[in-house]
Every structure is written in structure tokens, then in C-alpha cells.
Amino acid sequence: MGEFELLARMRERLPPGGPRLLLGSGDDAAVSVPGGATATSVDALVDGVHFRREQSSLAQIGRKALATALSDLAAMGAEPGEAYVALGVPDDVGEEDCLELLDGLAELASATGTSLAGGDLTRAATLTLTTTVVGHAPSPSHFVARAGARPGDVLALTGEIGGASAGLLTLEQPKLAAGLGAAIATRLRERQLDPRPRIEAGQALAEAGATAMIDLSDGLGGDARHVAAAGGVALRIEAAALPLAAGVVEVAAAADRDPLELAVSGGEDYELLAALPPERLEKAQAMVGRDGLSLTRIGEVRGGEGVEVRLPGGALLKATGFDQLG
Amino acid sequence: MGEFELLARMRERLPPGGPRLLLGSGDDAAVSVPGGATATSVDALVDGVHFRREQSSLAQIGRKALATALSDLAAMGAEPGEAYVALGVPDDVGEEDCLELLDGLAELASATGTSLAGGDLTRAATLTLTTTVVGHAPSPSHFVARAGARPGDVLALTGEIGGASAGLLTLEQPKLAAGLGAAIATRLRERQLDPRPRIEAGQALAEAGATAMIDLSDGLGGDARHVAAAGGVALRIEAAALPLAAGVVEVAAAADRDPLELAVSGGEDYELLAALPPERLEKAQAMVGRDGLSLTRIGEVRGGEGVEVRLPGGALLKATGFDQLG
Numbered sequence: 001m002g003e004f005e006l007l008a009r010m011r012e013r014l015p016p017g018g019p020r021l022l023l024g025s026g027d028d029a030a031v032s033v034p035g036g037a038t039a040t041s042v043d044a045l046v047d048g049v050h051f052r053r054e055q056s057s058l059a060q061i062g063r064k065a066l067a068t069a070l071s072d073l074a075a076m077g078a079e080p081g082e083a084y085v086a087l088g089v090p091d092d093v094g095e096e097d098c099l100e101l102l103d104g105l106a107e108l109a110s111a112t113g114t115s116l117a118g119g120d121l122t123r124a125a126t127l128t129l130t131t132t133v134v135g136h137a138p139s140p141s142h143f144v145a146r147a148g149a150r151p152g153d154v155l156a157l158t159g160e161i162g163g164a165s166a167g168l169l170t171l172e173q174p175k176l177a178a179g180l181g182a183a184i185a186t187r188l189r190e191r192q193l194d195p196r197p198r199i200e201a202g203q204a205l206a207e208a209g210a211t212a213m214i215d216l217s218d219g220l221g222g223d224a225r226h227v228a229a230a231g232g233v234a235l236r237i238e239a240a241a242l243p244l245a246a247g248v249v250e251v252a253a254a255a256d257r258d259p260l261e262l263a264v265s266g267g268e269d270y271e272l273l274a275a276l277p278p279e280r281l282e283k284a285q286a287m288v289g290r291d292g293l294s295l296t297r298i299g300e301v302r303g304g305e306g307v308e309v310r311l312p313g314g315a316l317l318k319a320t321g322f323d324q325l326g
Numbered sequence: 327m328g329e330f331e332l333l334a335r336m337r338e339r340l341p342p343g344g345p346r347l348l349l350g351s352g353d354d355a356a357v358s359v360p361g362g363a364t365a366t367s368v369d370a371l372v373d374g375v376h377f378r379r380e381q382s383s384l385a386q387i388g389r390k391a392l393a394t395a396l397s398d399l400a401a402m403g404a405e406p407g408e409a410y411v412a413l414g415v416p417d418d419v420g421e422e423d424c425l426e427l428l429d430g431l432a433e434l435a436s437a438t439g440t441s442l443a444g445g446d447l448t449r450a451a452t453l454t455l456t457t458t459v460v461g462h463a464p465s466p467s468h469f470v471a472r473a474g475a476r477p478g479d480v481l482a483l484t485g486e487i488g489g490a491s492a493g494l495l496t497l498e499q500p501k502l503a504a505g506l507g508a509a510i511a512t513r514l515r516e517r518q519l520d521p522r523p524r525i526e527a528g529q530a531l532a533e534a535g536a537t538a539m540i541d542l543s544d545g546l547g548g549d550a551r552h553v554a555a556a557g558g559v560a561l562r563i564e565a566a567a568l569p570l571a572a573g574v575v576e577v578a579a580a581a582d583r584d585p586l587e588l589a590v591s592g593g594e595d596y597e598l599l600a601a602l603p604p605e606r607l608e609k610a611q612a613m614v615g616r617d618g619l620s621l622t623r624i625g626e627v628r629g630g631e632g633v634e635v636r637l638p639g640g641a642l643l644k645a646t647g648f649d650q651l652g
Contacts, residue, residue, distance in 0.1 A: 028401040029365035039355035044412040075354040086370040086456045125451035130412045132458040
């Protein structure tokens, strides 16, 4: 089967596109009718760097590729629109494997209202998925950028953190999960292998008046620094307030690591960190909570620069990433 | 230097974005204000598959990555808007190399009015550039898809063909260029290494009333088949009418190949093939000619299916690609 035949089989499996998509995969370009403003992001996932084929099913890899891209749209408060996936396929990934990857992509696309509108298929030395996502809003002012946090704003975090990092540790050293219940161990691995973008929460936070927002891909400490730098402000995070995922404390203990390190320096949780005027927090919590997701106040925006983490004893740590907290 | 520092250096070198781009590289997503309709296409270029680092400068590779993506927008008649480039970088490609790649991208972006609006940077086993381009039009009806050719339409081709294929032959076997003047030999190599998208011609053909359009990436025979299949029509191409690039006949002779094979089955010319009502041809030729580019009538649309090439002696060949013509 050649490239064109495989592409035809892949097209047959695509879920129907949304109303914005007038012409999907198969022409020179996809044609869509955007909203008044678009947010566009590109994310490349490479085998051995962002996932490992021996740890993930191909469907999980497909879902993760779309999830990490959509997480950037969530952090803008955008409505998901179209996704375009360029697939680089090594010789040992066959046609059925490509279809399984696509099924994973299509599953999350359907669940999030994203149209798989096109892409590319090429040979490559390692399995690579490069996903471009386009999100929509009625006007540019509906989007929430990284800049915009103001002194006096509170910092709010969706969901729980440290789970993806703890999950990765248990994937690399299964004995670290020995003290966990099966459900918690599974959940930690899924946080690493099968992240879900916080799309509704992002839209809710935008609507509730978030002044700045970012998704946690590199880790809370590093991503908070991006928000501080973009806004020309300082962020103070209260370590005691951080919502740790269930099992993080146990895995950290088994690995002789500080759970705070996993929470602050561990990446790939794909939760949202937002700055909000304090009077907007309650409304935001109610809106985010509609989907059963928590929104935790974890600190505040101050004058100055950089990010500091206040430990339970009162000491302040400059959050510069893994090393200083490790 | 880490990823963030390199990204910061790359951002400094980006040419200013166009008026549609409100927020460029550096946030979770780029924010732009689209036209009434967008055309979006993704193209991945992999070292050893689509280019060879030993044959091309890094600036040429950067330009080619953007050029091949923009060629798809040209084939829609779209106005170029934004480009997003995901760069997969192997260990032996350093920071200065990345900046040279970017300079090539930026040069063509500036020349075509394209905003380099974002992207991604990751490690990879081989150098890979995945480029997503977004083009604009006032409404979806301004775009020209592959479908739409009607029996009675004429087939028109911009520029000259066979040059990229002949250029590749001379790159692989320099002695094949021995009989050519230096300027022609250089031009053939540039057709292969440094293609230019026919953006203005695509917009002119759309405005002149093209009913179907495609860019020649796979080769005239194969790309014509896409137009025939999408429109449910047959295409007849007159071999004698094909505008061969200077030097193609000589290189084909030196390589003991048929020049028609290079013209019909050789890919990567990135010229545009359009179907037009006959009464629109003259206007289209005048509009395309404004930029000094030729528009040649090379055949016609008929009832039926498939593509046939009429040889100078009158015999008909089914164009199914390289094999039957080789």
C-alpha cells in the first residue's frame, strides 16, 4: 500500500468535521471559516524525547500529541477548532499502527469538538507527531495571554500537580509504585501517558476574568517564571497550598525525593495556572467546578520579578527549576 | 545555551509580523485576526527524504520548507498569512545552524508577506522542518480547490516544468550538466534546491476564474490525476505543448532519459496547473504575465476519467506516473 492509499484509508476514519470546516483533508489546503480571532499553536512529539513507544499504546501516543497541543489552546481560553497532524513514520511502524495512532487522535478530537482537518505523512527515522491546532474566539480580547498578571491578583491552579512526574518515575521504576493502591498507581501513569487538556476550564477562567494564563508543560516553577517575566511581576507560591495528586507523596518517599520537587519542577501535568483579580476567584471556582475540577488558590502576584515558593516553615525559595529544589 | 535561550535568539531575528498577527511567537499560542475564510496546509520536510544537507545550504533548506508549504496556499489562490515551523534538530545541528535555517525561512517570509508566527523546537534523530501555513481570503468562495474542472475547460500551466527533476539528476551526477551553460546548470539546481511558490499567479488564476487548481509537487501526471479524480473528469495533456525548462532536453539526453518523462513524472516543479473556461484564458495569461511568468495552454478537460498525454505523433499514453512513461 502506498502513501496515497494509506492516506485514503486514514481519511475514511476521520470523524466528521465541525461546522467551521468547509473543506478537509485531501485538497491542497483545508478551508475553514474562523471566528473573529484565532489562536494557533504547534507541538512536536518525538519518540524517545516526549514519549516512549515501549511505555505507550499507539492510541495513547496519538491522544497525547493532540492533548498537549490543545492544552496550549486551553491556556488561551480558546474554543478548539481544527487540528493538522504531520506524521513522521519509521520503517517499523506499519499501516495498521498508523491507523491506531489516528484512532487515538480521532477519539480526543471528537471528545473536544476538534476537527481533524489535514496533515502530512512522511518517512522519518523516529516516530514524530507534529500537531498544529487552531482555536477560535469572537475577538482577540477573549484570549488570555501569559502577560497581564497584576500585583494583587491571586494565583489559581486547576486540578492537581506532581502526578505526571510521579507517574513517569513509576514507569521507569515500577517498584516505586509498590506502596500504592492499584487505582492510584494507574491514575499516576495515565497522568504521564494520557494527559487531558483543560479546555472547558480555560474557557471558564477566561470568562471569569483571568488576567494571565499558562498551561503547565515544563513544570509549575518554570511556567510560573514565564508568567512573571511576561507580565513584569513577581509570583509568590505557597508550598502548603499546592494540590498534590494522590500518590505523589508516597512515590516521592519511595524515590527519596521531595514531593514538592515533583510538584514544582515536574512537568507535563497540563493543568492551568491563572492570575485573577481576588474578587473573581469565587466565580472562577464555581465555573471550573461545573466540570468537577478543582481550582485552588496557590499564591499571589506581587511587584518585582521572578518566582518564589514559600515553604511551610516560612522560608522562601527562588523557583528556578529542578536543581534548586532537588 | 538551552532551548529557551535559543528560542529567544531566534525570536529576535524574526521579521515583524503583518497586521493580522496580534501576538506572535512566545506565548501559548499566536493570536491573529483572520480574513473571512482561511486555507491551512502542513508540509513536513525530512533530511534524506525531501532534501540532503550535503546538497543544500541551511538557508536553502529553510526557504524550501516554507516554499513548499506556501505552494499549497498558492494552489488555493490564498493570500499568505502566518507560518508556524516545528524544527526537529539532531545533535550535529548547532545553534548557529538553527539561526541560518531561520534566516532562510525569514527571507522568504518577508518576500511573500508571510508572518513567522510561532513554532516548536525539539531534538530529533534527523533534521526535520514541519511548516504549517495559513492563508486568507474574504470568503471561502475565493479559494480554488482541486475539484471543479468541467469538460470544455482548458488546462493552463504556469512557468516551465522538468527543471527540478533535471536539476536533481545533475546534483546526483554532475557530469550530466557538462553540456550545459553555467547559468542554465545553476538554474536547474536552483529549481530543485530553492523552489519559489507561485503565490501571485495563484491569486491571479483564482481571480481570473480558475475552476480547479493544484501545485505540481508530485509531478504533472500524478497531480493532474488528483484534479481529474476530484472533479470526476478526464484531462488530456498535449505533450508538444509542455513548456520544458531550459536544459531539460540536454540533461535527459545525457542521462538517456526521455525529456517528457522528466516533465510529466518529475516532481517538485511547484508550478500551478489550473483548469479555466476557455474564454478566461487570455485574461488569466495577462494577469499571470504581469509578474513575468508564462501561462501555457497544455490541454483540456473532457468527460470521462483519468489523465492521458497525447504524444506529438498522436498516440495517447495513460499518465500513471513514472513507470509507464519511463
